[in-house]
Amino acid sequence: MAGEQKELVRLREGIDHIDDELLRLISERAQLAHRIGEIKHGNIYRPEREAQVLRGIAERNTGPLPAAAVQHLFREIMSACLALEQPLVIAYLGPAGTYSESAAKKHFGTAPSFTPCVAIGDVFRTVEAGNADYGVVPVENSTEGAVGRSLDLLLSSSLKICGEVSLPIHHNLMSRAASAAAVKNVYSHAQSLGQCHEWLSRNMPLVPTVAVASNAEAARLAAEDMEGAAIAGEAAASLYELPILAANIEDDPNNTTRFVVIAHHDAGPSGKDRTSLICSAQNRPGAVYELLGTFARHGVSMSRFESRPARGLGGSPWEYVFYVDLEGHRLDASLAVALTELKACAGFVKELGSYPRAAF
Amino acid sequence: MAGEQKELVRLREGIDHIDDELLRLISERAQLAHRIGEIKHGNIYRPEREAQVLRGIAERNTGPLPAAAVQHLFREIMSACLALEQPLVIAYLGPAGTYSESAAKKHFGTAPSFTPCVAIGDVFRTVEAGNADYGVVPVENSTEGAVGRSLDLLLSSSLKICGEVSLPIHHNLMSRAASAAAVKNVYSHAQSLGQCHEWLSRNMPLVPTVAVASNAEAARLAAEDMEGAAIAGEAAASLYELPILAANIEDDPNNTTRFVVIAHHDAGPSGKDRTSLICSAQNRPGAVYELLGTFARHGVSMSRFESRPARGLGGSPWEYVFYVDLEGHRLDASLAVALTELKACAGFVKELGSYPRAAF
Numbered sequence: 001m002a003g004e005q006k007e008l009v010r011l012r013e014g015i016d017h018i019d020d021e022l023l024r025l026i027s028e029r030a031q032l033a034h035r036i037g038e039i040k041h042g043n044i045y046r047p048e049r050e051a052q053v054l055r056g057i058a059e060r061n062t063g064p065l066p067a068a069a070v071q072h073l074f075r076e077i078m079s080a081c082l083a084l085e086q087p088l089v090i091a092y093l094g095p096a097g098t099y100s101e102s103a104a105k106k107h108f109g110t111a112p113s114f115t116p117c118v119a120i121g122d123v124f125r126t127v128e129a130g131n132a133d134y135g136v137v138p139v140e141n142s143t144e145g146a147v148g149r150s151l152d153l154l155l156s157s158s159l160k161i162c163g164e165v166s167l168p169i170h171h172n173l174m175s176r177a178a179s180a181a182a183v184k185n186v187y188s189h190a191q192s193l194g195q196c197h198e199w200l201s202r203n204m205p206l207v208p209t210v211a212v213a214s215n216a217e218a219a220r221l222a223a224e225d226m227e228g229a230a231i232a233g234e235a236a237a238s239l240y241e242l243p244i245l246a247a248n249i250e251d252d253p254n255n256t257t258r259f260v261v262i263a264h265h266d267a268g269p270s271g272k273d274r275t276s277l278i279c280s281a282q283n284r285p286g287a288v289y290e291l292l293g294t295f296a297r298h299g300v301s302m303s304r305f306e307s308r309p310a311r312g313l314g315g316s317p318w319e320y321v322f323y324v325d326l327e328g329h330r331l332d333a334s335l336a337v338a339l340t341e342l343k344a345c346a347g348f349v350k351e352l353g354s355y356p357r358a359a360f
Numbered sequence: 361m362a363g364e365q366k367e368l369v370r371l372r373e374g375i376d377h378i379d380d381e382l383l384r385l386i387s388e389r390a391q392l393a394h395r396i397g398e399i400k401h402g403n404i405y406r407p408e409r410e411a412q413v414l415r416g417i418a419e420r421n422t423g424p425l426p427a428a429a430v431q432h433l434f435r436e437i438m439s440a441c442l443a444l445e446q447p448l449v450i451a452y453l454g455p456a457g458t459y460s461e462s463a464a465k466k467h468f469g470t471a472p473s474f475t476p477c478v479a480i481g482d483v484f485r486t487v488e489a490g491n492a493d494y495g496v497v498p499v500e501n502s503t504e505g506a507v508g509r510s511l512d513l514l515l516s517s518s519l520k521i522c523g524e525v526s527l528p529i530h531h532n533l534m535s536r537a538a539s540a541a542a543v544k545n546v547y548s549h550a551q552s553l554g555q556c557h558e559w560l561s562r563n564m565p566l567v568p569t570v571a572v573a574s575n576a577e578a579a580r581l582a583a584e585d586m587e588g589a590a591i592a593g594e595a596a597a598s599l600y601e602l603p604i605l606a607a608n609i610e611d612d613p614n615n616t617t618r619f620v621v622i623a624h625h626d627a628g629p630s631g632k633d634r635t636s637l638i639c640s641a642q643n644r645p646g647a648v649y650e651l652l653g654t655f656a657r658h659g660v661s662m663s664r665f666e667s668r669p670a671r672g673l674g675g676s677p678w679e680y681v682f683y684v685d686l687e688g689h690r691l692d693a694s695l696a697v698a699l700t701e702l703k704a705c706a707g708f709v710k711e712l713g714s715y716p717r718a719a720f
Contacts, residue, residue, distance in 0.1 A: 004399050007395075007399060008396060008399060008400075011392045011395055011396050011399075012396070012409075014392050015389055015392050015393070016413075016416075018385050018388055018389045018392070019389070019413060019416075019417065019434065020420070021381075021385055022382065022385050022386070022389075022434075022437070023417055023420060023421065023430065023434075025378050025381055025382050025385070026382070026425065026430065026433060027421070027422065027423065027424065027425060027430075028378055029375055029378045029379070029382075030423075030424045030425045031424055032371050032374045032375050032378070033375070034424055035367075035371055036368060036371050036372070039364050039367060039368055039371075040368075049372075053376075053379060056376075056379075057379065057383055060380070060383060061383065061387070062387065063387065063390075064387065064390045064391055064394055064444060065386065065387060065390045065440055065441070065444060069440045069443070069444075069471070070383065070386065070387075070440075072436070072440070072470075073386060073433075073436055073437060073440060074379065074382075074383075076432070076433055076436055077382070077433060080425055080429045080430075080432070080433060081425070083429070084424060084425060084429075094598045094599075110432075111429070116598040118601050216599070238454045238476040239454075239576070239599075241454075241478050
């Protein structure tokens with residue numbers, strides 16, 4: 001016992017010593033960041049550099065803390081050092097407490113100011129007008145596909161993509177009804193209904209689903225309707241005091257939503273990057289095949305290829321545009337050549353930007 | 361230019377080197393915490409120790425980061441190390457996005473699981489039943505006084521206070537009305553109405569105020585009533601998409617809400633502690649004076665003394681009980697003697713616990 005007490009004292013002294021060192025190093029790090037800020041006139045946020053640091057941390061981490069926990073700590077350390085030099089304003093699709101806010105904080109840490117916007121279009125406008133430095137908008141869900149509004153705005157806006165965030169999403173069935181059997185209507189956003197389609201067909205095949213504007217709105221409706229249920233996240237259940245009848249009902253347990261960070265510029269090369277673009281092919285046989293050939297010839301991997309009606313291009317001769325994600329940076333030699341060839345054969349090409357792949 | 365480029369490379373190498381050291385030290389810290397966990401069989405959360413660490417960090421911080429930023433980083437480092445050994449569950453007064461959640465995360469960092477409860481009584485019950493390790497409830501606002509329900513529950517519950525959190529609170533007037541002049545009703549929680557009393561009398565003297573269950577409920581009502589306004593925090597404005605007509609309208613710019621952390625045990629001495637208790641005096645002249653004398657005689661400072669009807673003590677002979685906060689720990693010599701004397705002269709004494717004063 002006395003031996004254990006002695007060891008406890010020794011261990012706590014060890015921690016105190018480590019904390020002194022940590023404080024010294026964090027302060028020194030902030031000083032170096034400050035000097036960089038002086039040289040670069042305050043403009044020190046570099047998404048590619050942050051992604052490299054976070055990746056490196058995960059690679060060199062030998063435990064006992066899990067990589068995600070250490071990345072979170074370095075995310076906050078970088079966020080605090082940056083806030084000292086360049087107080088950032090981040091616009092996101094509100095309200096507060098949504099997945100978009102979580103995505104924005106996962107990418108930027110908690111030190112910036114966060115401005116919730118009521119619609120995806122407002123996030124774009126806020127950044128375009130210079131009222132925020134960066135915007136965070138959802139673009140893709142691993143189950144349900146693209147978030148149409150964001151894609152249309154990427155086509156029409158002059159903003160670039162300078163980062164991406166990947167966020168696991170869980171859905172719950174919540175209701176004041178005694179059980180799922182007593183539910184007569186299921187409210188949710190169309191995306192979420194799609195993500196829980198299998199579960200709903202298996203467990204509530206006869207219950208009609210009602211698509212509404214947001215999962216928060218669905219929860220509000222369910223709170224007022226004793227025979228209604230909502231599919232939404234835990235925060236909405238808590239906000240509207242709705243009992244959760246079934247948790248994690250998403251069909252894909254790895255269900256994630258992908259967000260992009262928009263700004264007036266894209267990012268420099270980080271060594272593990274992605275490039276997004278929008279292009280069109282004329283409506284003739286072989287046109288799409290020809291587009292894809294430019295990437296294949298130069299060994300450029302394509303991680304996404306998605307077609308969408310060309311709403312954003314008034315009076316354009318193309319019926320469809322294609323949203324393409326490529327592996328690599330636009331400054332990489334092979335990708336640069338492929339892009340040049342693409343521009344020669346495609347009807348229309350808009351580069352959305354190159355940016356580091358999500359680091360955690 | 362070349363010189364600056366060279367310096368930038370050197371500075372970034374410096375940061376890389378610091379990050380390596382930080383990673384090594386954080387991992388080493390987690391290992392020491394793990395060894396402490398082995399000796400103490402997993403039970404390593406000590407509020408007094410955390411308060412000492414956070415205080416020490418602020419004292420030794422020489423910048424350039426502000427003390428609060430460094431304390432936030434150490435809060436997260438301790439939170440991550442603790443989560444590895446002892447995954448904590450924290451109950452708080454929900455819903456998510458409220459000040460109570462902010463207070464819980466300010467005190468415990470973001471690593472634990474957080475359980476929102478629909479009422480203050482549920483927070484107590486959740487901790488009493490062992491479904492959460494700790495609970496966070498509001499007890500006092502610097503403008504409006506005590507939060508009655510929490511005080512009544514502290515009187516009747518067997519739980520102890522093991523910590524306190526102090527949180528700055530800002531209020532805003534929000535409405536769909538074109539201006540404050542067009543507002544016919546102001547909704548808010550009675551506490552918030554009290555905290556903005558001066559501003560309301562000066563700016564909207566003829567507009568009736570309506571006290572409702574919560575500020576979130578007030579915002580919901582204002583969202584449905586074109587002539588209604590709510591007083592609430594920014595999160596509620598964002599959630600219900602209500603324009604803010606006037607920001608920070610609280611009468612006291614230092615408006616803070618004090619929360620306590622409740623658990624089955626209080627905290628050990630940290631060197632800068634507070635002790636809370638409830639006591640009663642019989643209804644005769646000089647009885648209260650006699651109670652206060654026990655503290656004065658032994659040089660114990662009193663930071664709060666508040667009377668309240670003795671609702672929680674059915675059939676008790678006392679009409680009032682007193683909520684008392686004292687500076688110091690119950691194990692401090694002078695406070696221990698004062699408590700012994702108090703017990704001899706008071707009708708009833710209930711010790712709520714000793715705990716470190718809020719570290720930041």
